[in-house]
Amino acid sequence: MTPLQVSLALVIDGGRFFVQRRDPAARRFPGLWEFPGGKAEPGETPREALLRELREELDWEPAAVAPLPTVTYTYPGLRVVFSVFACAGPGSPATHLGWARLTRAQVAALPMPEANRNLLPLLDRAEQELRKISAGAENWP
Numbered sequence: 001m002t003p004l005q006v007s008l009a010l011v012i013d014g015g016r017f018f019v020q021r022r023d024p025a026a027r028r029f030p031g032l033w034e035f036p037g038g039k040a041e042p043g044e045t046p047r048e049a050l051l052r053e054l055r056e057e058l059d060w061e062p063a064a065v066a067p068l069p070t071v072t073y074t075y076p077g078l079r080v081v082f083s084v085f086a087c088a089g090p091g092s093p094a095t096h097l098g099w100a101r102l103t104r105a106q107v108a109a110l111p112m113p114e115a116n117r118n119l120l121p122l123l124d125r126a127e128q129e130l131r132k133i134s135a136g137a138e139n140w141p
């Protein structure tokens, strides 16, 4: 099974994570909550896919991006490799979907796709990794 390459953003502001609600009419995981991101296009690096998805989905560009460990998850008939990045920056993501900024505990209580349970440990590391790469950066925070 060729894995699907998906880039995801843990967008952090004030210790809270940005989540959005999938379309209730979506083919897969209708109405569940998720992190912004999506499938990489052929030839794209995970980071390029991330930045494109954030631009397309949220009209937003992060000022700081920190890579987190990759997570692989196998759904029935679908293997997904998640390239996860902690992101922060000024401005507000804009989406037509329902959205919220929530604490880690609130995110953990949301109905999300199965795979996301394996992403939760990364929420603890996200802020820490961002601080490391943003040390000295002017725009953040």
Ligand SMILES: Nc1nc2c([nH]c(=O)n2[C@H]2C[C@H](O)[C@@H](COP(=O)(O)OP(=O)(O)OP(=O)(O)O)O2)c(=O)[nH]1
Residues within 6 Å of the ligand: 006, 008, 027, 028, 029, 033, 034, 035, 036, 037, 038, 039, 080, 113, 114, 115, 116
């Ligand atoms: N964006 C996002 N996708 C997720 C999360 N968790 C999770 O299992 N996924 C899955 C759903 C999709 O199969 C895939 C992301 O692909 P996508 O966002 O480009 O595609 P899509 O919603 O149109 O989904 P699909 O019907 O094409 O599979 O990863 C998550 O937190 N965020």
